[in-house]
């Protein structure tokens with residue numbers, strides 16, 4: 001049995017080979033589209049958001065467009081993404097802030113992004129890196145939380161706490177990659193319902209590995225509260 005400890009560095013190294021194209025799976029043409037789609041993706045699949053986006057961004061091309069319609073009309077347009085009332089309100093208030101405080105442009109720093117309603121560190125980190133190449137955080141989503149707990153690198157359901165831990169142990173250049181790779185591995189091999197350990201490069205040392213007769217460290221933590229879009 002290999003004694004190589006599992007670290008975020010070894011995760012990036014191993015999973016980069018398996019998922020060389022892992023990246024943000026939301027479709028976008030402008031930073032505003034990416035921001036809105038990332039907000040819509042809370043508690044929804046990227047596939048659904050991409051479907052909705054095809055028609056949504058024909059109608060809404062700039063922050064002002066989102067404010068020309070009533071909240072109710074926007075709710076209808078994003079209905080299938082779920083939580084549509086909260087999301088519509090958050091999108092319209094975010095667009096108001098973008099117009100009033102940032103000259104109509106999506107901001108480019110974490111501090112500025114966090115002034116937008118409904119935008120937490122995960123959404124901000126995704127948009128900053130994907131749209132602008134700015135690395136100011138690690139997007140910690142449900143896949144990241146589950147896998148990092150199973151792999152024994154986290155013992156928490158708290159996004160902010162896990163992000164801070166990962167930022168301390170991961171080279172900054174790898175922050176976005178770590179998140180995308182864990183999402184890809186979570187979808188393909190280590191899902192919430194199924195651990196396909198025989199097909200996993202961490203099976204020898206993972207403390208949740210079925211092939212080593214271990215119990216699932218994530219079991220019993222499924223009440224995880226990943227931050228949702230909320231009204232503040």
Ligand code: SF4
Nearest residue numbers: 190197200203206208
């Ligand atoms: S060994 Fe099993 S539980 Fe551990 S990360 Fe791989 S698939 Fe998940």
